[in-house]
Amino acid sequence: MTKPKFGVVVFPGSNCDHDAYYVLKHILHQDTEFLWHKDSSLQGSDVVILPGGFSYGDYLRCGAIAQFSPVMKEVVSFAQQGGIVIGICNGFQILCEAGLLQGVLLRNEGLKFVCKVVNLLVENADTRFTSQCQSGEVLRIPIAHGEGNYFADDETLQRLEDNKQILFRYCERGGTITKASNPNGSCNNIAGIINEAGNIMGLMPHPERAADTVLGYTDGQKIFSSLIESFVVHEQLADS
Amino acid sequence: MYLAKIIVTLRKSILDPQGKAVHHALDSLGMNAVSEVRMGKYVEMKVNSSSKEEAESVTENACRKLLANPVMEDFLYSVEKL
Numbered sequence: 001m002t003k004p005k006f007g008v009v010v011f012p013g014s015n016c017d018h019d020a021y022y023v024l025k026h027i028l029h030q031d032t033e034f035l036w037h038k039d040s041s042l043q044g045s046d047v048v049i050l051p052g053g054f055s056y057g058d059y060l061r062c063g064a065i066a067q068f069s070p071v072m073k074e075v076v077s078f079a080q081q082g083g084i085v086i087g088i089c090n091g092f093q094i095l096c097e098a099g100l101l102q103g104v105l106l107r108n109e110g111l112k113f114v115c116k117v118v119n120l121l122v123e124n125a126d127t128r129f130t131s132q133c134q135s136g137e138v139l140r141i142p143i144a145h146g147e148g149n150y151f152a153d154d155e156t157l158q159r160l161e162d163n164k165q166i167l168f169r170y171c172e173r174g175g176t177i178t179k180a181s182n183p184n185g186s187c188n189n190i191a192g193i194i195n196e197a198g199n200i201m202g203l204m205p206h207p208e209r210a211a212d213t214v215l216g217y218t219d220g221q222k223i224f225s226s227l228i229e230s231f232v233v234h235e236q237l238a239d240s
Numbered sequence: 241m242y243l244a245k246i247i248v249t250l251r252k253s254i255l256d257p258q259g260k261a262v263h264h265a266l267d268s269l270g271m272n273a274v275s276e277v278r279m280g281k282y283v284e285m286k287v288n289s290s291s292k293e294e295a296e297s298v299t300e301n302a303c304r305k306l307l308a309n310p311v312m313e314d315f316l317y318s319v320e321k322l
Contacts, residue, residue, distance in 0.1 A: 060306070064306065064309065096311075097309065104309055104311040104312050106254065107258060109257055111261060151254065151311070151312060153311075185255075
């Protein structure tokens with residue numbers, strides 16, 4: 001299986017599902033399908049994407065209701081068996097609510113919905129989501145959220161730091177981590193993390209919105225290309 | 241039938257910018273006696289059950305599984321017979 005099959009989950013209220021599908025299918029030419037929230041099968045997907053949006057209207061808490069939808073039962077067991085899952089924005093919130101990633105996304109510190117391109121420092125390029133980046137590289141990718149303020153208790157934060165589970169931090173253009181470059185008040189400027197096993201990633205920025213040359217920047221492609229490449233590498237390792 | 245009244249609040253250790261903004265507005269209205277504001281959620285549930293204990297147990301379970309996220313929220317509730 002050198003070419004992974006992607007499944008993009010569609011919840012009522014998802015609004016970045018088509019962007020993710022478009023990038024994977026038409027720009028990166030991957031086998032990609034939509035997965036409806038009522039589906040109880042992942043249709044043989046090798047990678048599941050939980051896209052951005054406002055699943056179930058963000059009622060109660062962002063991601064709180066989506067975590068109990070039929071498809072999420074499958075996603076949770078898929079992820080627990082090592083399946084690859086990416087949660088973007090609302091998808092990150094869902095992964096945290098479902099307990100697949102640690103911490104939670106609180107209301108932005110400034111209370112406002114923030115929609116802009118941010119600078120992201122790649123902290124760990126040694127994962128299957130970031131291998132096409134360099135550690136210390138700065139990516140330009142947009143954010144668009146009202147609840148992206150990453151919070152976890154001190155013990156959890158320390159563990160994330162120690163295990164190099166923090167993949168991306170908000171930074172200045174030159175890569176310096178500052179309070180001013182933190183758009184939402186996230187602990188330690190955290191923008192994206194992986195689980196300890198390295199198969200589940202959640203991030204607030206939208207790589208799928210920075211993957212088409214027409215839009216002026218393509219840094220987001222690096223994340224998807226890293227993942228696609230990782231399947232080729234894994235296959236070669238398995239063969240040798 | 242029982243009525244459960246549930247209050248979900250942000251944990252003390254979590255900053256509440258919304259509460260701060262409301263506090264600021266109260267302050268500018270001249271209500272300087274207000275020293276802190278914390279925002280939360282109020283939920284009412286009608287629970288079909290044969291005893292108060294059972295209704296409490298359903299309510300507790302609902303809070304733990306869905307209504308509150310223990311990473312950031314605390315909850316308290318009361319249950320009364322309708």
